[in-house]
Amino acid sequence: MPVVDLAQTSRRDLNSRLHALAQDTNETLWRIENPDGRHALAAGLDAPITVMIAGHVGYYCAGMNKQASVVVEGNAGVGVAENMMSGTVHVKGDASQSAGATAHGGLLVIDGNASARCGISMKGVNIVVKGSIGPMSAFMAQSGALVVLGDAGDSLGDSIYEAKLYVRGEVKSLGADCVEQTLDEEHRAQLRALLDAAGLNGEVKVEEFKRYGSARTLYNFHVDNAAAY
């Protein structure tokens, strides 16, 4: 197993080595030591490997991830897994703002809390937060699912398109055009699958969640609003 100590090796060297890996590489498990909050660690990966990062990371960790599994054994700074395409990112601590922003695919699991704008403009990613999320989360979320075991801050799902939001705790307020919707069997099945994927096999009851989504009133221009422009 390659071990890279960032106290000795530059972040650029590390990322270059990870980017150079072939699809059929045998070096499938990497360990990164002394991340010390550095930015853009393990960003832009595109190989079926696992990268374990031993500590807190800075901004944009595992950004643009494809295929890889990235595990952060600490907190993550702004924009963890932003624009992820596939693969998984697992943050064992808290995540700062804009976790999973604009991500198209893959699974982002956050064991702690995520702060403001979690899942902003998400485009197909699945996000499971075991703690709570901050204000303005899932703003303009387009598709994918956001599962929150704790509470959600102000303006959840403002101007949301077709993403599905599942929150077990309190929602401080809903954003424009975001409404509570029924939790049907198809949603319970999706929720169960996501909780399982996040390693919560049977620990959490899907019936305890509420589902939120778009009322679709912002999709088309409404002539009554003409005077507002």
Next chain:
Amino acid sequence: MCGIVGLFLKDRSLEPQLGALLGGMMEVMTDRGPDSAGFAIYGDGAPGRVKLTVRGSGLWGVAQALSVAVDSIVEGVLRDTHLVLSLPAEQEDAVRAWLALNRPDLAVVGAGRRIELYKEVGLPAEVSARFGLPGMSGTHGIGHTRMATESAVTTDGAHPFSTGADQCLVHNGSLSNHRSVRRVLEPKGVKFATDNDSEVAAGYLTWKLREGASLAEALEASLDDLDGFFTFVVGTENGFAVLRDPISCKPAVMAETDRYVAFGSEYRALVGLPGIGGARVFEPEPAHVYAWERG
């Protein structure tokens, strides 16, 4: 952009290391603010005396001239472009009057029982070394690395800002209603030395504190009255506080242990602190006042 750092010690045995720890934190924040840097340190204070931090050139002999002029012992410690004067509290007005009349080229940038305030244009490491920050001790300190956006790269535009005794503020962000807040504060006697938006935030808190508010109450009120983007870190003689705007536009990370409370724009700035591996590391919530007071 800007980087801000703050360190508030609970464990007295760390006090001799305050400057070294704060300087290290500031240096890490160089790439958030390479234009200029500044810091406030809350060090020793003597009963009945005040400290004035004076900035300018030709500082040799100022303390001696003041001693003669006000007929009291005025001590001076010269650090590069800054001179910290220690004088009897009752002579503060006389000393300020003498400086205004005889040395109008000098600026009084900080005043209080314990505060010393230094700032200059240049890389944070250079600014720290010029003033000998690593050798300074104290109970708490606040630092700033500036990437100018709203006003020119000058020493006047560097942080921290101090508009009241033993008070200082550093700011990451920009305020949009600073002109109108300033017009409200000036008739109330709050004085400003620059056109900087952050100085208005400092002046606002000075006014609230003067009106009897606690540091936490003053910051709470600022959420209603200040408009714009901000993360503030504020120091008073015995207090240390943090506030972010309601949409948490600017980054912030905090760490708390039994020995200290630390603030950084990014976690990287906190990595060099003792025992950081075991600290409670958290992101301060938007529009929530975090305040600590020394007993």
